[in-house]
Amino acid sequence: MRRSFAFTCTLLIIGWLLVAIACVQVPAYTFWPAAFGALTLPVALGLNLLAVPYWLLRNWRVAALPLLVAVLTWPHFQRGVALHPLRVAPAAKEDGLRVRVLSANVRIFNVYPQLRNAGLASSRSMIQWVAESPAEIICLQEFYNEPRTSTGKEKDVFNSFERIGARSGRQGFLSRTLTNSIGAEFGMAIFSRYPILRRGTVKFGKLSQNHAMWVDLRLPNADTIRVFNFHLQSMSLDEKDIVDSYSSKAGFRSKGLGLLRRFKRGMVARSWQVDTLTRRFERSPYPLLLCADLNDLPYSYSYDQLADDFQNAWATVGNGVGPTYNGKLPFVRIDNQFAGPEWQVDDFWVHYEIPYSDHYPTTATYHLPAKTK
Template structure:
C-alpha cells in the first residue's frame, strides 16, 4: 500500500517516494508467493493475497500484461485507423564506438525503419546528416517513401547534422510544434497534427530525462562490494536528479496534451519504469497500448538489465487500441521498436 501510494507522490515534492515505489514489483511477487504457500497449506489466509490481487490487478498488469487474444500483426488500414511505430534509434549508431564493420547496423536499422508499413514513425535520439550517403535519414525514411516529416532539433553540429526527435507521417501534416522543458536539458517533446480524411488528430513524440547512468556502473555496483558504497551514492544522486526532472517534464507534456483540440496519441521513451510517478501520470489520463493489447513482460530495453520497459505508447479515450507489437528481434539499437494500431471511436 505504501509503494502504491508513492506512485502518486511527485518526486519534486518528496523524491524518496520514487525509490519506495520501485519496490512494488517485489511486493506484488511476494503476495503471489504467500497465496501459493497458503493454498498449498489449505489455509483460509489465502483469501488475503487473493483479495490483494483482485484489487491491485492494474498494478500487476503494468509489469506483466495478460490479454487472452492479443493481436500482434499490423492490420489493414481502414478509415479512422492509425498505425504508429515508436523507436529510440540511438542516433542510428553514428558514433565511432557504436559503429560496426562497414556501418552495417546503421544501414540495417535505417532500412528497417524506412520499409516499415506504419503510418506514423516517432523516433527518439534521431540523427540526420544530409551530405552522408548512410545517414541522410530524412531522405531514406521520408522523401524516398513519400512521407512528410518534422524534426525537433536539440543540436546541430559543425557539419550541419541534426540531433533530436523526428516524426514521419504518410498523412498530411497540418500543424506542428515543440515543447521545451523548463530546465536546461537536451530532452524535449514535439507534436504534429495530421489529417485523417475528415478528422484531425495529434501525435506526440517525447524523450524524457535520462538517468545518465551507465549499465556497467549498475552491474559493477552490485557485483563488486568495494564499489558498493561509492558507486551506490553516485547512482542515488543520479537517480534523484532523473526522477525530479521527469516529474516536471511529464506534467508539462500532459498539460499541453490536455489543451489539444484533437484526439491525442503519445509515444516515446519515458526513461522510467511502469512503477514510477512518470508512468502513473501518463496512465492516469490515457490508455497504455501494451497493457491494452500486449502480452508478457514486454521489455523494451536491449541490454543486460532484464525486464526493463521504458518505451510506451498512450492514447486518450477517443481511441481504441486494436493491437500492440514488441519487435524484440530487431537488435540494432539499445531499445527495441514498438508498434500499435489505434482507431477513433469517439469523434
C-alpha cells in the same frame, strides 16, 4: 504460532503494497524518497500473490484478504506484466480508421565512432528498416540527419530525414536540438503519411535531446488527431557501474552512491517533465497518441501519470513483461506508446529482430471508431 507469524507477515505485505502504491502517486520533485519506495511495488505485488495459495491451503477465510487485495491492485500488476492469454486478433472493421504507429529510439543511427561497425552496416540497416516500415506514423527519438547541404563525407548514408520522409512518401517534422560544424542535425522527428496541419515543440528548460514535439494530422476521414513524441530525462546509468555496485562492498562504495545520486536526479527531472506534458495533453482538442522513451519503469510516477488517463498499448493487449531495452539489464521496459480513450488498441509488438540500437522499436495498431452522427 506459525500461523500467527504468517498472518502478521501477510498484513505487513499488504501494508507495504499500499504504501508502495501511495509512493507511485508522489512526484519526486516534492519528496524524492517516495520514488525509491515506488520501485518496490512489483516485489510487494508478487509476495501478495504468493500469499493467496499459501492461505488457500491453510485457511480459506484468511486467503480472502490477499485475494481481494490482488483483485483491487490487478491494474498495477498489469502495468509490469501484461496477461492476455485468451486474446485473439481483432477482426477487420468497416467503420472508422486503423492507424499503425512506429516508435523508436534510434541512438543517432550509430554515427559516433564507438557505435559504428564495418561499412556502417547497422546505420544503413536501421535507416532502411525505418524508411520501409508500413507504419503511417513514425516517431523517432535521438534522431540524426545529414542534409544535402551538410559537408559530411557520409551524408549519402545519414541523409535520414529525406530517406524516411519525402523519398518514402511521408511528410516530416524535425525538432532540432543541435546543428554541428558539418551541418548535421540532432533532435527528434515525426514522419507521417497523413498531412501535417500544425506542429510544435515543448521544452523542458533549455532545449536538449530530452524534450517533446507534437503534430496535428488530418486523417483520410477528415478527422484530426494529435501525436506527441517525447524523450524524458535519461537515467545516465552505465551498465558496468551497476554490475560493479552490487558485486562487492568496494564496488558499492565506489559506484553505488554515485549511481543512487544520478538515479535520484533523473527521477526528480522526469516527474516535473511529465507534469509539464500532462497539462499540455489536457488542452488538446483532438484524440491523442503518445510515443515516448520514458527512461522510467512502469512502477514510477511518470508512467503512472500517463497510465491514469491513457491506455498503455502493451498493458492493454500484450503478454509478459515486453522489455524494450537492448542491453544486459533484463526485463526493462522504458519505451512506451499510449492512446487516448477514443482509440481502441488492436495490436502492439516489440521488434526484437531489430537490434541496431540499445532500444528495440515498437509498433502499435490503433482503431479510431467512426463518429456517430
